[in-house]
Amino acid sequence: MERNSHIINVVAIAGMCIALSSYTTVFASAKDENIFTKTGNLKGGFIVHVGCGDGTLIAALGNNKQYVIQGLEKDHEQVERARHTVRATGAYGRLSIKHWQGRRLPFAENQVNLLIIDDGDTGLLASEIKRVLTPRGRAVVHKDCQIAALDTEPVSAEYSSYIKPVPEEIDDWPHYLYGADNNAVSRDQAVGPPQRIQWVCGPAYARSHEINSSMAAMVAAGGRIFYIWDEGPVGQPEKRFPSQWSLIARDGFNGVLLWKLPMPDWGWRQWHVESRWDNPRERASMLRQLPRTTTRRLVAAGQELYVTLGYEAPVSVLYAASGQLLHVLEGTEGTDEILLDSETLFLCVRDTDRTHTAPGRDFRLSQNNGGIVAVDPQNGRILWKSE
Template sequence: MKTRVISPVLSLPHYLFVVALAACMAACPVEAQPGEVLARQVVAESGFQGGLIVVVGGRDADLAVSLGKAPNVLVRWLVRDDAGLADARRKIRDAGVYGRVSAAAWEGDLLPYTDGMVNLLVLQEGQGLDVSRSEAARVLAPMGVAVRSRDGIRAASYYSKPWPEDVDEWTHSRRDANGNAVSKDRRAGPPRFTQWEALPRWNRGTKTSALVSAKGRLFYILDDSHFASDTRTWSLIARDAHNGIRLWRHELPSWGGAGLNKKVGPAQINRRLVAIGDRVYTTLGDGAPVSVLDAASGKVIRVLDGTEKAEEFLVSEGILVALVNASDIKDFWRRLNRDMRIIAVRPDTGKLLWEHEADTVLPMTLTADGRQVVYHDGKSVRSLDLRTGSPRWTSPPTGQA
C-alpha cells in the first residue's frame, strides 16, 4: 500500500462539507481540543464527503466526537482497552452524539468489517498504528482514505484506494445513454453474501421507481412511507453504495409512480433519474423541470428552464437531451396531436443548445452515443446530431418497436 500526500484543494461539495463540520465545532465555545483540530485537518485534506468513519486507537474521544458532528456520517471508535470502553461511551453520550458515534472493544489483527466498506479510516497512536497497510486497504471502499496520526494531533500520511478497473457504473436506467443494458463490470455475479441492509424492509408494495449508481453512490426513487400509512411519500434517496449509509433524502411533492393508484407509474418513469460523476439529474416532482443536484450533499445546483414536463431524458458527453411533452393525458386518449419536442441543454450552464419538434416519439426509444441522438417516431428510426440537432439520417419504415 503506497502512501501519498493528497492535495488540499477542495471541490465545492467537499468545501461545503468542511464548512458544515467547522460550523458544528464552532458552536461549542470551549477551546478546540487536539482531536477537533485533527478532525478538521483530516476532513479538509482527505476529500471525505460522508459515509462510514472508523477510528482505531487513541486515548480520547474528541476525534470521534468531532467527526460525528459532520452531516451524513456514522463513526465507530475501536479501542483495545476494555477498562476505558465505558468511559469512552460515557464521553460520547455526554457529547450528545451517541448513536451516530459509538465505541466498541476490538482485538486481533483483522478489523471487524467486510471488504470495501469503510470510507474514512483514521489510525491513531498506539493500537491504530498496529493495523497493517494491507488490512487497511482491505476494509477501505473504493476512493476511501486511510489516515495515520502518530501524535493524535496531526495527520502524518494518507492513502487513497483507487477505483477498481473491473467495476462499472450504472448511470442511466439502462446503464448509460446508449440504452444497451449490458454492464462492463467483471465482478458482478450471483450474490455470495450481504454487504449491508437498509430500511424500509417493508413498504406499501411499491417497487423502486428508478435506481442508478455513480462514483460509489446509489440513487433511487421510492415510496418509503410505512406500509400502514394512508399517505404516500415518494423520495429521492442517496446512499453510499459500499455500506448503505444514507447521505441525503429529498421528499418529492408528487411523482408519476403515485398516479392512478399504479404501483410503478408510466413506462418511462425510471428514465427521469441520471447520475454521472458528482452530479444527479432528476425531476423533483410530476411536470417539474429537470434539476441538477450535487451528488454528495443533495443540494440543488441548477434548475434547467425549458425542461418542464420532460417524460424522459439522458446525458451524453455533457449534454442533457430531454423528451418534453406539453400535452396532457386527455389529449393522448383523444388521439389529438401531441406537442412533443426533443431539446438539448448544457446542464453545467443551463444554456439551451437546440430543440426538435416531433409528432411522435415512442416511449423509451430516445438514446445517444456521444455523436447522435436516435429515436423512433412510430414509423422509422431518426438520427439527430447531438450538438446541433441537425437531422442526420432516417431509416426505411420499420413499424412500431
C-alpha cells in the same frame, strides 16, 4: 516515613504522566478535525477511529448526522471514557465504541470511507487497511504510526493520507438501462454470484401490491446509489394514507444514508384520476402501474445527478455527494426522459397541458406532444431543439 512518602509521590507523578500520554494524540486529532473530512471532501459515510482515546474526536465529528462513526480502543478504561463522551452527545448508536485487541479490523471488505489511525501499537498491516477501505476511501495516519507498504502523502504536520484507488473492473450504472443507448450491459467485471450480504437497509417491504410500486427509479455512480422511493405507511394502500416519495442517496459500499429530498409533487395523484379510486376494479388496475417513463427521470454521472423532482417539473442538477441543488434547467418543464451522452443532456420535453385528457381518464405526459432538447449540463444553455 519520608522515604515512603517520596516513593508515593514518584508513583503518583508517573501515573499522571501515563494518563496524560494516553490523551496526547486524541487532543491532536480533535484539534485537526477538519483535516479528516475536508481533505477528502467527505459529506457522509462510515468513519472508524483506531485509538480513539476518550472519544473527543468522535464526538466532534459526530455533529454531522451523515456520519456513522465507530471508535476502536485497546485500553478498557479509555473505552469507558469514550462511551461516556459519546453518550453525552445523545447520538449513541450512530456513534459507538468497541474494545479491540488490534491487528485485524472487525469489518467486511470495502466498508470504511474514512479510517483514522492514532494508535501505532496495533500491529495493523497495509493490506488490512486496504481491505476495509472502500474504493475512494481514505486512511489518515498519525506520524507516530509507522505502517510499512502504505503509500501516504502528508496532509498536515501531524498526519499523512492514503487513498484507495477504484479498481478498473468496477463500473457505474448511470441510466435506467445502463447507457444512453439503452443497452443494459455494463463493463463491470467484478459482479458475480453473491457470497454474503454487504449491507441491508429498510424498509423490508414495499407499501403494498395494491398500489404503485414503491421503487420508481434507481441508478449508481461514484460509489453511491440513488433511488426514488415511496416511504408511505407499509400495508396501508388507502387514500387517507398519502404517498411520501423521496429521492434517497446511500453509500453503495456500506449503505449509510447520505441525504434525502422529499418529492411532494410525485405519486399516483399526479398521473391518475382520483375518482377512479372509488371503483375497486378500476383502483386495482390503475394503482399497479407506474407511468413507463418514471424510470428514465434519474441519471447519475460523476459528481452530478439529473432528476425531475416532480412529475411535470423541470430538470434539476444536484451535487451527488450532498443533494445540494446546483441549478434548474430553464425551459425543461415536462421532461419525460433524460439521457446523457458525450457530455450533453438529451431531454424528451412534452407539453404539460391537461385539457386534452378525456374526462375520467388518466393523465400521461407521454400522451402529449413534445420534442427533443439538447442542453449543456454545465451551464444549462439549450444547444438545439427538434421541430
